[in-house]
Amino acid sequence: MSLFIERMVNGLADGSIYALLALALVVVFRSTGQLNFAQGEIGTFGAFVVSTLTLSGLPVWLSILLAMGVGFVVSAGVERVVVRPIEHRNPGAVIVALIGVFLAVNQLVSMIWGIDARPLPSIFPDEADSFVTVFGAPVRIARLGTIGVLIVVLVLLWLLFTKTKLGLAMRAVANNQDSSNLVGIRVGTVLLFGWGLAGAIGVLAAALLAPSAGLSGTLMLGPFLLASVAAVLGGLDSPIGAVVGGLLIGVTEAFIVGYVDFLGADMLFPVMLVILLAVLLLRPSGLFGSERVERV
Amino acid sequence: MSSGSLLHVSGLSAGYGPIEVLHQIDFTVGEGEIVVILGANGAGKTTTMRALSGMIGRQGTVEYAGNDISGAKPDAILRAGISQVPQGRGTFTDLTVDDNLRAGGYTVKGSIDDDLERWYAQFPRLSERRDQKAGSLSGGEQQMLAVARAMMPKPKLLLCDEPSLGLAPLITQELFKVLGSLRDEHGMSLLIVEQNAGMSLAIADRAYVLETGNVVATGTGAELLADDTIKEAYLGVVN
Numbered sequence: 001m002s003l004f005i006e007r008m009v010n011g012l013a014d015g016s017i018y019a020l021l022a023l024a025l026v027v028v029f030r031s032t033g034q035l036n037f038a039q040g041e042i043g044t045f046g047a048f049v050v051s052t053l054t055l056s057g058l059p060v061w062l063s064i065l066l067a068m069g070v071g072f073v074v075s076a077g078v079e080r081v082v083v084r085p086i087e088h089r090n091p092g093a094v095i096v097a098l099i100g101v102f103l104a105v106n107q108l109v110s111m112i113w114g115i116d117a118r119p120l121p122s123i124f125p126d127e128a129d130s131f132v133t134v135f136g137a138p139v140r141i142a143r144l145g146t147i148g149v150l151i152v153v154l155v156l157l158w159l160l161f162t163k164t165k166l167g168l169a170m171r172a173v174a175n176n177q178d179s180s181n182l183v184g185i186r187v188g189t190v191l192l193f194g195w196g197l198a199g200a201i202g203v204l205a206a207a208l209l210a211p212s213a214g215l216s217g218t219l220m221l222g223p224f225l226l227a228s229v230a231a232v233l234g235g236l237d238s239p240i241g242a243v244v245g246g247l248l249i250g251v252t253e254a255f256i257v258g259y260v261d262f263l264g265a266d267m268l269f270p271v272m273l274v275i276l277l278a279v280l281l282l283r284p285s286g287l288f289g290s291e292r293v294e295r296v
Numbered sequence: 297m298s299s300g301s302l303l304h305v306s307g308l309s310a311g312y313g314p315i316e317v318l319h320q321i322d323f324t325v326g327e328g329e330i331v332v333i334l335g336a337n338g339a340g341k342t343t344t345m346r347a348l349s350g351m352i353g354r355q356g357t358v359e360y361a362g363n364d365i366s367g368a369k370p371d372a373i374l375r376a377g378i379s380q381v382p383q384g385r386g387t388f389t390d391l392t393v394d395d396n397l398r399a400g401g402y403t404v405k406g407s408i409d410d411d412l413e414r415w416y417a418q419f420p421r422l423s424e425r426r427d428q429k430a431g432s433l434s435g436g437e438q439q440m441l442a443v444a445r446a447m448m449p450k451p452k453l454l455l456c457d458e459p460s461l462g463l464a465p466l467i468t469q470e471l472f473k474v475l476g477s478l479r480d481e482h483g484m485s486l487l488i489v490e491q492n493a494g495m496s497l498a499i500a501d502r503a504y505v506l507e508t509g510n511v512v513a514t515g516t517g518a519e520l521l522a523d524d525t526i527k528e529a530y531l532g533v534v535n
Contacts, residue, residue, distance in 0.1 A: 165402065172388050172399045179386040181351060182379075184371040184403035184449065290390070 005137035007258045008251065013143035015250020016150035020205035021220075021227035022234065022242035023157070024198035029236045030174040031194040032087075037098040038078060039202050040224025041105035046071040046203025047210045047219060048113045051120050060123045064207045068200040074105075075199020076192045083195075084188070110217045122211035146208050153201065154243065161239075170194055174237075225269065226253070229276050235289020244287060302327045302453055302485050303348075303378075308356035310347035317343040319509040320356065325453065325487050330479050332496045332517065333489040334530060335506035341489035342383050344506070345457040348487075349373055349380045360453070375403055379451035383458050385442040389431030393422050396430050396441055400448030408448065415444040418474075436467035443474060453485045454478065460492040468492065472499050493530035497521045 021039065028036045046067040053063035082097050124130070124145035131138045161167035172180045173190045180187050205227075206220055213219060230249045234241025249272060257265050279287065301324035311317040318340045325331045335341045347354040350370040358366045360376055368376070388396050397415060401408035416423035419440050425433060430441055439459055446454060456475065460468040476499040478484040489506075490496040497503055500517030505526065513520065520526050 168395060168399055169402065171391060171395070172402075175388045175390045176386060178351070179382060179388060180399070181370045182349060182374070182382055182386065183399050183445065184374040185399070186371060 002135070002137035003258075005135050006139060007254045009134065009137070009139045009143055009147075011251035011254030012247055013146040013250070014253060015247035016146045017205050017209045017223055017246075018227045018230045018249050019150055019243045019246025020153060020201055020208075021223060022231040022246045023153070023239055024201040024205070025227060025231045026234075026236060026239050026242040027194050027198045027201070029231070031170065031191050032079070032083065033091075034083065034094050034098065035228065035231075035236075036075075036078075036195075036198065037095065038075075038101035038105055039198065040206075040220030040227070041102050041109070042071055042075050042078075042199050043202035043206030043224075044217065044220045045074065045105055045109055046199075047120060047206035047215055048109055049203075050207045050210075051113070051118060051215055054121055060121050064123065064204065067207065068203045071199040071203030072196035073199075075202070076196035078199075079192055079195035084191075106217060113217075115217060117214045117216035120207070120210040120215040126211060142211065149204070149208060150243070153204070157239065166190075166193070226272065229272050233276055233279055233286055235286030237290055238286065238288035241286055241288030301325060302329075302361055303487065304357075304359040305348070306357050308344070308347060308354060308358065310343050310352055310354040312343075312352065317509050318347065321506070321509070321511050323504050323511065323514075325485050326501075328479060328483055328485055329501045330476070330486045330488065330499055332500040332503040333487070333506050334491065334493055334496065334503055334520070334526070335489065336491055336529070338508070339506040340509040341491075341506060342457055343509075345380060345383070345455050345489060348455055349378065371403065374449055374451070377450075377452040378455065379446040379449055379453070380455040381439075381442045381446045381457060381459060383461065385435075385438045387430040387433075387438050387441050387445070389429065391430060392427050393430055393433070393441060394426040396445050397422075397448055400445030403449050411448055411450070415447060419444055435462055436464070436471070439463060439467075439471055440474065443471075443478075447478070447482075451484070453487065456486060456488040458490055459488065460490060460495065468495055472496065475499060491530065493521070493526060 021043070024039055025036060028034060049067040049070050050063045053066055054060055078101055082101055083094055086094050086097050122142050124142040126142050130141045132141055132144065161171060169180070169185045169190050172185060173187050177187050209223060210219055226249050227246065230245035231242050233248065234245030252275065253268060256263050256268060256271055263271060303325040305324065306322045307320045309316055309318050309320050323331070323333070333341060333344060346352045348358065350368055350373045356366065357364065360378060363376065365373055365376055388399060391399065397412055398408065401411060416426065421437055422441055422444060425437070430438060433441060459471055459475070463471065472495045475486060475488065479486060488496055497517040497520055503515065503517050503520050504511050505513040505520070
């Protein structure tokens with residue numbers, strides 16, 4: 001039982017990372033209709049910025065906040081410089097351009113910081129004895145902290161979307177850009193903010209993951225794939241779906257690795273894809289995605 | 297007329313890419329006046345509306361309340377006092393009725409709660425459905441919502457793009473009553489583009505007839521209603 005709880009919490013903690021990343025993907029997809037392939041790499045870039053800032057003596061939490069700001073600017077820049085000019089002429093080409101950004105950021109990271117993995121300090125107590133006991137199971141404080149961060153981000157996003165004018169504008173733009181223009185919303189600015197927000201969330205996810213996974217240029221490759229699966233599983237236009245999908249995948253991962261010996265970690269991605277296919281066959285728009293019915 | 301006019305449009309041309317749809321049309325809307333632009337499909341009605349609200353590129357002069365707004369962007373035009381009810385209503389279908397109206401008041405500084413209640417009082421059906429998604433409303437309710445949303449920024453001139461489209465005759469009648477009351481009770485000026493000649497001309501002070509991007513006739517609503525060619529083309533009456 002104690003092992004079960006430990007695996008459950010670890011799964012939820014990893015799932016929180018996927019959920020954050022999936023949330024970032026959904027924020028962009030809802031407003032722009034694009035899957036941001038560069039999302040994970042912008043996160044990796046931000047995690048290296050955290051590393052540089054902490055090495056220069058800044059506290060970890062402040063480094064993460066500053067790096068999230070960098071992620072905001074980089075991601076908003078991608079929207080303005082790459083996505084928007086191409087989208088007008090050829091929406092289909094945007095996805096190729098974003099794969100290009102993915103490669104470019106990936107290269108940039110290894111040019112600036114090299115290819116050797118480096119440690120990144122955690123914002124949570126992360127000593128050998130930093131455990132608490134949950135229902136008799138030892139659980140690392142950093143794991144619980146990661147889940148806590150997801151909850152805080154969810155509350156903040158909920159407040160943004162439902163209680164602020166900017167959030168209303170973001171929902172309006174996601175629903176109908178033409179009408180948003182007509183009610184005086186500056187659609188371009190709102191899109192820019194949405195991409196920036198997604199970039200900042202991506203950096204946060206990477207900075208939470210790096211202390212346990214090790215900071216390297218390939219930090220976000222696996223998590224990005226799993227987060228994409230989570231986003232599609234939950235429904236690409238549904239923030240709730242992204243969170244449920246992310247947690248579901250984290251827990252599934254922990255249980256497969258922990259309990260299903262013959263599959264183990266190597267078979268993780270194939271198993272995830274089978275689950276994804278099964279869900280999409282039954283519910284093409286994902287678990288929580290809206291089925292768009294266009295009235296003609 | 298032009299000295300007292302709120303909106304003065306001259307030589308307005310607009311289109312999409314290389315295709316010009318509107319060819320140098322002139323018209324005016326006076327203070328407290330309902331002006332109808334009558335036209336069949338493809339005459340350039342929606343193009344006129346989108347050009348006026350700054351949604352598409354345009355040439356010519358658009359003067360509003362004495363200011364040249366020919367090159368202004370949509371949000372600047374809205375802030376100047378021109379609001380639009382788009383064709384096909386354009387409600388935010390995934391948002392609640394309440395959020396639709398709040399989005400309508402996006403450019404208003406300060407609290408909009410009083411304005412919200414005023415429009416809920418005017419449209420009790422919307423008030424009953426304020427927490428429902430706009431997409432779940434009937435066509436008529438959505439059109440009322442689109443009108444209320446466009447009124448939230450407190451405009452002086454309301455542009456209505458074919459408001460009767462897809463509505464049952466009884467609902468259309470109710471809608472034109474509402475539009476008439478905006479002039480009579482709120483002192484609004486309205487520019488309505490329509491192909492429903494009967495109901496729109498009945499409330500119009502003046503009207504223009506638009507054919508393939510050119511103004512081909514003009515007169516008071518009553519004059520045009522009595523005109524044989526108009527009757528034949530837009531009311532299906534053959535003499």
